[in-house]
Amino acid sequence: MTHKLTFAALALAAATAAQAEPTTYQIDPSHTFVTFEVVHYGTSTVRGRFDKKEGTVQFDRAAKTGKVELTIDIASISTGVEAFNGQLVGERWFKATEFPSATFTGDKFGFTGDKVSEVAGTLTFMGKSNPVVLEASNFNCYLNPLVKREVCGGDFSVTIQRSQYGMTQGLPNIPDTVRLVVQVEAVKQ
Structure with a gap:
């Protein structure tokens, strides 16, 4: 009987040791960028990025689970044209004074083999939250x-409808669809 209990205890200990633990990664702001792309009056594509962002990723490759928390400083928008940046953060567009940040919280990781292929979660922007799936x-x-x-990271993207977040300025001449691209690298802590 003692032999069976010892074997069972060893098997349980081995199984517990084999279970993976989530690892925390700190998002590296110098290698992480959130950019947007929108067609301007059916002609060219306007692009901009947010220069200030922070967050963490908890990632368990063995269990294929994780959690992402990313906060974006809206006032850090950069299009390469200072006057345009000022317009975008103003009351007609991003309303950065009222809504100073946007957040993405993702807790459903999809995998292809051992590589993350998507992260599903919630994007909160301009006081409204909607589900999104960032595809890698x-x-x-x-x-x-x-x-x-x-360091773990990748390139992720999603297309959103800006009107779902209350941004209707310029519709329909400036389309409702906006492509968000998230280039992210995070350092194991």
Whole structure:
């Protein structure tokens, strides 16, 4: 009987040790960018990015689970034209004084093999929250030779309807669809 209990205890201990633990990664702001793309009056594509962002990723590759929390500073918008940046953060467009940040919280990771292929969650922008799925076009983890830590990241994108967030300025001449592209790298803590 003792032999069976010892074997059962060892099996339970091995199973517990084999269970993966989520690892926390800090988003690297120097390698993470959130950009937007929208067609301007049916001609060219206007692009901009948000320069200030922060967040964390909890990631468990073995269990294929995770959680992302990303906060974007709306006033940090950069289109390359200072006067245009000022218009965009104003009351007609992003209303950055009233809504200073946007957040993405994702808690459903999809995988293709051992690579993250999508992250589903909620985008909160201009006081409204809607479900979104960020699809990965690239994902990888590597040992960073400078910081001597694992870094994971990739390129993700989603197309949203800006009117779902209360941004209706310029419709229909400036389309409702906006493509968001998230280039992210996060450092293991």
